[in-house]
Amino acid sequence: MNIIESITKSDKNISDYKSNLQKISLDKLRVNPIPSSKNEIWRQTNKSKFYRFLDFKFNNDFYYPQIPGNTKNHNICRIIIGENKKIKFKEKKWEIKELEEKEIYNFLEQKIIQSDTTQNWSNLLNHFLTDRKNIIGLNISGKEIPSLEIICNSMTNFLNSKTLLVNIEEETSVSISQINIGDKNSALSISTYFNIGKESVVNHGIISFGNNKSHIINTLNVRQHKNSEYILGSLQYEYDFARLEININQVEGNAKTNIKGIQITKNNEQISTYANISFNGPNGFLDQLNKSLANDKSHSVFEGLIIVPQIAQKTDASQLSRNLLLSNYAKIDTKPQLEIVADDVKCMHGATISQLNEDEVFYMRSRGLTLEEASKLQLRSYYQEIISFLPISKERWDLLALLLKDK
Amino acid sequence: MERKKEIKQPLLEIRDLFASTENLTILKGVNIKINPGEIHAIMGRNGCGKSTLSKIIAGHPSYEITSGQIELCGKDIEPLEPEERAQSGIFLGFQYPIEIPGVSNLEFLRVATNARRKFQKKEELDTFEFEELVKEKLDIVKMDSAFLSRSINQGFSGGEKKRNEILQMALLEPKIAILDETDSGLDIDALRIVASGIKKIANKNSGIILITHYQRLLDEIKPDFVHVMADGKIIKTGDSNLALELEKNGYDWTDEFINKK
Numbered sequence: 001m002n003i004i005e006s007i008t009k010s011d012k013n014i015s016d017y018k019s020n021l022q023k024i025s026l027d028k029l030r031v032n033p034i035p036s037s038k039n040e041i042w043r044q045t046n047k048s049k050f051y052r053f054l055d056f057k058f059n060n061d062f063y064y065p066q067i068p069g070n071t072k073n074h075n076i077c078r079i080i081i082g083e084n085k086k087i088k089f090k091e092k093k094w095e096i097k098e099l100e101e102k103e104i105y106n107f108l109e110q111k112i113i114q115s116d117t118t119q120n121w122s123n124l125l126n127h128f129l130t131d132r133k134n135i136i137g138l139n140i141s142g143k144e145i146p147s148l149e150i151i152c153n154s155m156t157n158f159l160n161s162k163t164l165l166v167n168i169e170e171e172t173s174v175s176i177s178q179i180n181i182g183d184k185n186s187a188l189s190i191s192t193y194f195n196i197g198k199e200s201v202v203n204h205g206i207i208s209f210g211n212n213k214s215h216i217i218n219t220l221n222v223r224q225h226k227n228s229e230y231i232l233g234s235l236q237y238e239y240d241f242a243r244l245e246i247n248i249n250q251v252e253g254n255a256k257t258n259i260k261g262i263q264i265t266k267n268n269e270q271i272s273t274y275a276n277i278s279f280n281g282p283n284g285f286l287d288q289l290n291k292s293l294a295n296d297k298s299h300s301v302f303e304g305l306i307i308v309p310q311i312a313q314k315t316d317a318s319q320l321s322r323n324l325l326l327s328n329y330a331k332i333d334t335k336p337q338l339e340i341v342a343d344d345v346k347c348m349h350g351a352t353i354s355q356l357n358e359d360e361v362f363y364m365r366s367r368g369l370t371l372e373e374a375s376k377l378q379l380r381s382y383y384q385e386i387i388s389f390l391p392i393s394k395e396r397w398d399l400l401a402l403l404l405k406d407k
Numbered sequence: 408m409e410r411k412k413e414i415k416q417p418l419l420e421i422r423d424l425f426a427s428t429e430n431l432t433i434l435k436g437v438n439i440k441i442n443p444g445e446i447h448a449i450m451g452r453n454g455c456g457k458s459t460l461s462k463i464i465a466g467h468p469s470y471e472i473t474s475g476q477i478e479l480c481g482k483d484i485e486p487l488e489p490e491e492r493a494q495s496g497i498f499l500g501f502q503y504p505i506e507i508p509g510v511s512n513l514e515f516l517r518v519a520t521n522a523r524r525k526f527q528k529k530e531e532l533d534t535f536e537f538e539e540l541v542k543e544k545l546d547i548v549k550m551d552s553a554f555l556s557r558s559i560n561q562g563f564s565g566g567e568k569k570r571n572e573i574l575q576m577a578l579l580e581p582k583i584a585i586l587d588e589t590d591s592g593l594d595i596d597a598l599r600i601v602a603s604g605i606k607k608i609a610n611k612n613s614g615i616i617l618i619t620h621y622q623r624l625l626d627e628i629k630p631d632f633v634h635v636m637a638d639g640k641i642i643k644t645g646d647s648n649l650a651l652e653l654e655k656n657g658y659d660w661t662d663e664f665i666n667k668k
Contacts, residue, residue, distance in 0.1 A: 362489060363504070364515065365489040366466070367522075368493035369515075378510065381509025
């Protein structure tokens, strides 16, 4: 495994890495070069696929991606990580600008130092790999901001690594679509940090769209301050190996989090989502729905954890996992969990795994719809709930049509 | 409603039909013939095979025809898939219409209508043309257009679900409609709306089978023939007076009939 060798090899090579952030990440990773399958969040990971991810040759070069969908005539601010373009968008009511070099460094240094080598292994790997030109730090303020689109991509035959930091100032309202494009036979490591200021609303979409034998490890780290609202929609599709780690911390409580995600697996793919939501103050709210659809011999994993300590009284949290198994050989593992210490809370979790409903299919067939049309209508409704949650318009990228076409 | 009784090729003819599910024989020799313009009622106790008969005609995959024939306009329908039967003009009004969350009623109706129209060699309708047509048909069952934007039958009351079934019947213009306990769960007003809708849709070229337990639907829609079903077969056929007789005397006599056999 190329990457593991570069983590464990002798000290003399450390100086090859120019950035101090990379060095301190490497020091941390050396304690635990590879996650153990005894660790709950790595237990279900398909080893051969994960090792394949680590076996790609690392490359920090920029390569302009083919941006999917209709890219013309949309009022969008687009940023491609690694492109090295100066970022400054400004209007009367809003501003998007780059964070200062020092702010980026200090923030990431703190994060790396605080990172647990087991729980934050994916972030540490990302910070070890990513060079400065593949890190973007943004400061966003104001209202009526045009949609922001951030593109991350990986090149065929290589592992690429990108880091995104976004500070959202108080009383800001913004929609951000993060589009991760995996070229065929490639790997991508992405770490994203959002700091959401008081009274702000962030509508965030993560669309990870792979190709033949794409791999991705994507971590999302969100800190929400008082009276903020964070809305996340996610879609993971066409990856041989995909892993989304979501860590959300309502640092003062009194915040709202809405998450809806879908992962679609087929052939021999494995797609996993790990969600860890912590409430560190009272009156927090969470509504999370994770859907998966597994076909052929694929494997879909969801593990969720809601942490409600003593301080988080009056928390209202719900985490649901709904899964559709389309083949007798596909596998779904789901485990929504609660860890509650506070005594005055309303928390629920649940999971369902089912197949396409035969009564529904017969009802539609009895009206003249073919089996394929009936299944398609059912899938459309299954997808629609999540697709409509993503902050990307149908005109920009008709994701629903794309998913149904591929059925 | 004016119906002319003429001798034509039957719309639907069932001959000595035996059918089973999970190795259990449910239908044990059903015979029935429906001519164009006729309305037939099938009555009988719970479990006598009425709903099974309707599902078998519609092609439910859980049931197997072990012997006998079902012909639609002289054509054996056994090899046809459920959707092919529907496209050919068979309509089953469900006793318990299925709720399908997330699937728009309007979109579903449009796809279903176009599947039937394609079979009838009529031009398929685009969204706008279909909306015009469906609005016209909504009047038949006194439904509000708001129902169209909702998911199929989701959150509909019992009466609304049955009206939605009749709306589908109006759009699909079937040759033969089998309405399985369409009157169950309806209050008097809803029953009248549904019955009035069925009468408006009925015509001299199509046939209707009403499966029911009660006379009250037949007070609204007078059948040409009433069949009594017991133990998987039709044991008696008569005119509308037979239904009145059943209302008065119940089904106990059918036990004697079965025992005698």
